[in-house]
Amino acid sequence: NGRAIKLSKVLKRWEASQVGDVDPGMSVAPPHPHTNTDSFQEELVVRPLHSGDIYASFQFRTVWEADFSRGNKVSHYQLFPKSLGQVISKFSVRELHISFTQGYWRTMQWGQPFLPSPPGAELWVWFQDSVTDVDGTWKELTNVLSGIFCASLNFIDSTNTVQPSAAFKPLGVGNVTDHRFLRYATLPREIVCTENLTPWKKLLPCGSKAGLAVLLKSEKLFHSSFHSQAVHIRPICQDQRCKSTSLELRQTLNAVFDLHTSGQAKREWSLFKMFSRTLTEACPLASSSKIYIDITDNSQGEQFELSPASSLLSQAVVLGDRRTFSVYDLTDQATFGSTRSLNLLIRLKSTDGDMLRPLLHAERYVAGYGLQTGEIHTVMYNHHPYRSFPVLLLDSVPWYLRLYIHTLTVTSKGKENKPSYIHYQPSKDRLRPHLLEMLVQLPPNSATEVTVEFERALLKWTEYTPDPNHGFYVGSSVISSLVPSTVATNTSITQEQPLFSSFFPCKEELSYFVRVYTEPLLVNLPTPDFSMPYNVICLTCTVVAVGYGSLYNLLTRSFQIEEPSPGLAKRIANVIRRMRGVPPL
Amino acid sequence: HRNLNGAGQFFSSGHTNNWAVLVCTSRFWFNYRHVANTLSVYRSVKRLGIPDSHIVLMLADDMACNHRNPKPATVFSHKNMELNVYGDDVEVDYRGYEVTVENFLRVLTGRLPPSTPRSKRLLSDDRSNILIYLTGHGGNGFLKFQDSEEISNVELADAFEQMWQKRRYNELLFIIDTCQGASMYERFYSPNLMALASSQVGEDSLSHQPDLAIGVHLMDRYTFYLLEFLEDIHPASKTNMNDLFKVCPKSQCVSTPGHRTDLFLRDPGSVLITDFFGSVRKIEITMETINLTDPIKQMEEK
Numbered sequence: 057n058g059r060a061i062k063l064s065k066v067l068k069r070w071e072a073s074q075v076g077d078v079d080p081g082m083s084v085a086p087p088h089p090h091t092n093t094d095s096f097q098e099e100l101v102v103r104p105l106h107s108g109d110i111y112a113s114f115q116f117r118t119v120w121e122a123d124f125s126r127g128n129k130v131s132h133y134q135l136f137p138k139s140l141g142q143v144i145s146k147f148s149v150r151e152l153h154i155s156f157t158q159g160y161w162r163t164m165q166w167g168q169p170f171l172p173s174p175p176g177a178e179l180w181v182w183f184q185d186s187v188t189d190v191d192g193t194w195k196e197l198t199n200v201l202s203g204i205f206c207a208s209l210n211f212i213d214s215t216n217t218v219q220p221s222a223a224f225k226p227l228g229v230g231n232v233t234d235h236r237f238l239r240y241a242t243l244p245r246e247i248v249c250t251e252n253l254t255p256w257k258k259l260l261p262c263g264s265k266a267g268l269a270v271l272l273k274s275e276k277l278f279h280s281s282f283h284s285q286a287v288h289i290r291p292i293c294q295d296q297r298c299k300s301t302s303l304e305l306r307q308t309l310n311a312v313f314d315l316h317t318s319g320q321a322k323r324e325w326s327l328f329k330m331f332s333r334t335l336t337e338a339c340p341l342a343s344s345s346k347i348y349i350d351i352t353d354n355s356q357g358e359q360f361e362l363s364p365a366s367s368l369l370s371q372a373v374v375l376g377d378r379r380t381f382s383v384y385d386l387t388d389q390a391t392f393g394s395t396r397s398l399n400l401l402i403r404l405k406s407t408d409g410d411m412l413r414p415l416l417h418a419e420r421y422v423a424g425y426g427l428q429t430g431e432i433h434t435v436m437y438n439h440h441p442y443r444s445f446p447v448l449l450l451d452s453v454p455w456y457l458r459l460y461i462h463t464l465t466v467t468s469k470g471k472e473n474k475p476s477y478i479h480y481q482p483s484k485d486r487l488r489p490h491l492l493e494m495l496v497q498l499p500p501n502s503a504t505e506v507t508v509e510f511e512r513a514l515l516k517w518t519e520y521t522p523d524p525n526h527g528f529y530v531g532s533s534v535i536s537s538l539v540p541s542t543v544a545t546n547t548s549i550t551q552e553q554p555l556f557s558s559f560f561p562c563k564e565e566l567s568y569f570v571r572v573y574t575e576p577l578l579v580n581l582p583t584p585d586f587s588m589p590y591n592v593i594c595l596t597c598t599v600v601a602v603g604y605g606s607l608y609n610l611l612t613r614s615f616q617i618e619e620p621s622p623g624l625a626k627r628i629a630n631v632i633r634r635m636r637g638v639p640p641l
Numbered sequence: 642h643r644n645l646n647g648a649g650q651f652f653s654s655g656h657t658n659n660w661a662v663l664v665c666t667s668r669f670w671f672n673y674r675h676v677a678n679t680l681s682v683y684r685s686v687k688r689l690g691i692p693d694s695h696i697v698l699m700l701a702d703d704m705a706c707n708h709r710n711p712k713p714a715t716v717f718s719h720k721n722m723e724l725n726v727y728g729d730d731v732e733v734d735y736r737g738y739e740v741t742v743e744n745f746l747r748v749l750t751g752r753l754p755p756s757t758p759r760s761k762r763l764l765s766d767d768r769s770n771i772l773i774y775l776t777g778h779g780g781n782g783f784l785k786f787q788d789s790e791e792i793s794n795v796e797l798a799d800a801f802e803q804m805w806q807k808r809r810y811n812e813l814l815f816i817i818d819t820c821q822g823a824s825m826y827e828r829f830y831s832p833n834l835m836a837l838a839s840s841q842v843g844e845d846s847l848s849h850q851p852d853l854a855i856g857v858h859l860m861d862r863y864t865f866y867l868l869e870f871l872e873d874i875h876p877a878s879k880t881n882m883n884d885l886f887k888v889c890p891k892s893q894c895v896s897t898p899g900h901r902t903d904l905f906l907r908d909p910g911s912v913l914i915t916d917f918f919g920s921v922r923k924i925e926i927t928m929e930t931i932n933l934t935d936p937i938k939q940m941e942e943k
Binding site for chain 2: 248273277279522
């Protein structure tokens with residue numbers, strides 16, 4: 057009957073809306089035939105370092121088949137976290153890169169990291185070209201991200217945001233390179249603690265309950281020399297022809313554990329020692345879950361001993377170097393053995409052997425004395441024996457260090473080295489910082505020094521932080537470059553090749569992209585004595601009170617003669633007389 | 642005459658949701674105990690059921706990942722590192738330089754900039770019971786924020802009046818652990834406020850025990866005994882406010898804790914601890930089956 061038909065239509069509409077949200081005004085869209093198109097991969101790379109420390113790098117990659125470039129609205133979330141998906145669609149974000157780092161990466165001792173990051177928090181975003189008010193959107197985006205990651209990102213405003221013109225090109229696909237849609241900011245003072253790790257873990261499809269993320273326990277992770285967690289979102293091609301794009305979310309976590317502070321005198325590392333956990337299963341939602349141990353320097357087993365041994369080997373060229381890895385596949389139940397848990401053990405043997413010297417590294421420091429002027433020195437080292445290469449240096453200095461750009465000098469090997477491209481945007485007090493971008497050619501085997509003088513400004517007393525004597529931070533410089541790799545060029549000579557293909561160098565490993573961050577600077581500004589207003593008020597009020605009070609008394613005090621108090625007998629007599637109604641004596 | 646059993650108890654408190662605003666106002670490593678105080682209350686409140694989305698936690702400095710902390714990512718409340726109140730699942734909404742008098746008052750009165758995320762807002766309504774906990778250094782009539790500014794008891798009383806006029810709370814419990822804490826609730830004049838303080842005017846609140854490995858005092862006395870008291874409370878317990886007033890007598894606290902209930906409409910003996918510290922949902926289970934199709938039939942016939 058009529059009622060039954062109506063009810064069944066309501067039920068059908070309700071069923072259809074479960075697949076994807078349906079606007080009552082829109083017609084019902086047929087459900088997508090491939091609803092399970094999100095994919096998730098997780099991996100852990102462990103690299104023992106030459107000093108006995110160990111470097112662990114987690115990467116979690118979620119790919120979401122959603123295309124935001126044409127303003128499509130998406131409301132069905134499967135593996136991709138809903139909080140980030142809503143942020144991306146609401147603020148028309150094309151690419152988002154945010155990192156939280158505690159500690160400074162020591163390039164000369166540890167080599168190059170897989171994903172570099174500066175100390176503190178760093179956020180850079182490419183917006184879609186449909187955004188009309190980029191600054192307003194940027195402000196709202198930083199506020200929303202501060203709520204998601206429990207960090208004080210709301211302190212990012214126009215005084216520490218810059219628009220780099222060349223240093224930060226998009227890492228995903230797309231042809232928009234108008235740098236008006238790019239914003240970059242760092243907060244070098246930002247601390248990283250469990251309250252930042254907790255929401256980061258909640259973005260993973262399996263949370264911290266299964267897979268590699270069970271290893272992420274804050275008590276061990278923050279007891280390390282270096283800890284960095286990051287979120288990278290960028291569009292990637294769906295297939296070879298790249299007709300449409302999908303969104304890739306990479307969550308990375310890098311940590312370097314120190315051998316001596318981890319306790320125990322034994323020179324060995326294991327998953328349990330690093331993370332106080334062992335692995336029991338892969339994340340069920342992951343299409344691939346692997347652990348890679350870097351065994352390149354251990355070809356004869358002279359550096360360390362790895363157990364349980366794995367028969368799977370993999371070779372990859374990473375950072376210009378051909379590395380060999382021992383692979384453990386967690387989706388294969390056999391990896392866990394009879395104990396159903398995997399605890400990799402690396403027993404360190406000898407400490408001989410040289411690390412591959414990183415070709416590019418940089419330092420920065422403040423020179424000078426006193427609280428008025430100073431100099432910023434940035435030193436960039438090129439350790440390649442015979443090749444020179446250009447680097448792009450990005451410096452963002454807060455407005456209260458007034459740079460004198462006419463004193464900018466770039467010297468290599470004692471001679472002046474003129475940069476081929478300089479982009480400088482001067483600061484405006486309390487509005488925007490200095491931005492300096494330079495393209496400098498580094499000669500082979502040399503150190504290039506960039507110096508610039510500055511003067512310290514006196515801030516208004518309300519602009520000081522509650523602990524001004526700690527100092528003020530200047531964000532790290534960013535040095536980006538395509539570095540030629542030494543290893544790859546060697547192999548091209550030894551391999552047998554036909555002559556027609558080997559005239560021009562065309563190896564894909566010829567150069568690799570490297571980004572190096574320098575230390576942040578800590579600069580003392582002239583600080584007033586904050587107790588002085590209180591002292592001044594006390595002193596002034598005291599003087600006014602004493603002066604006015606004395607004057608008032610002199611003018612208005614009148615003197616009256618007072619009778620001395622009568623003796624006891626007279627007082628009793630007065631009492632009796634008062635009782636009788638007679639006037640007293 | 643109050644019926645405290647069955648349906649009467651269901652309607653006696655009058656609140657439908659719980660919020661908590663927990664603030665630590667001190668900066669620097671030697672004020673470790675204030676952060677531990679706030680985190681102890683946070684831990685109890687979370688354990689008794691209030692979710693993170695209903696807690697606004699403000700910590701003025703970071704102790705857990707401070708470089709001076711010999712055990713990173715931990716904040717201990719008992720010496721010999723017995724109890725880690727920081728835990729593994731903590732969400733700090735305001736941290737570091739964000740903890741200012743202005744932000745605190747804006748959170749209470751709801752006057753925040755439009756782009757403030759939800760986790761940083763106090764989205765209470767007129768059926769919310771709110772717990773407000775403050776700790777730090779203070780004096781007669783003021784509480785210091787980060788060693789650079791102060792909030793006075795008059796400002797606090799006016800903020801609560803604004804909250805009352807905007808119908809932002811049903812009942813409010815105010816706990817303060819600072820020197821001369823009773824001065825902070827002297828000026829309250831809005832209804833439905835109950836206040837507790839760790840010391841009277843003219844007295845100092847003292848800290849509890851130092852830990853030799855960490856090198857600082859871990860907790861303040863009043864909050865230490867308050868934590869011990871709260872550890873015995875579970876979501877179904879019937880302990881009332883009169884027991885809370887007895888926490889930390891002079892023999893344990895050295896200072897005299899004070900309380901104020903004259904503005905509170907209900908009798909404190911009938912107010913449960915879980916009315917403020919927990920988020921207890923009262924569920925009534927019924928075995929009846931309810932036939933939903935009949936009213937539709939009636940509509941069709943019209």
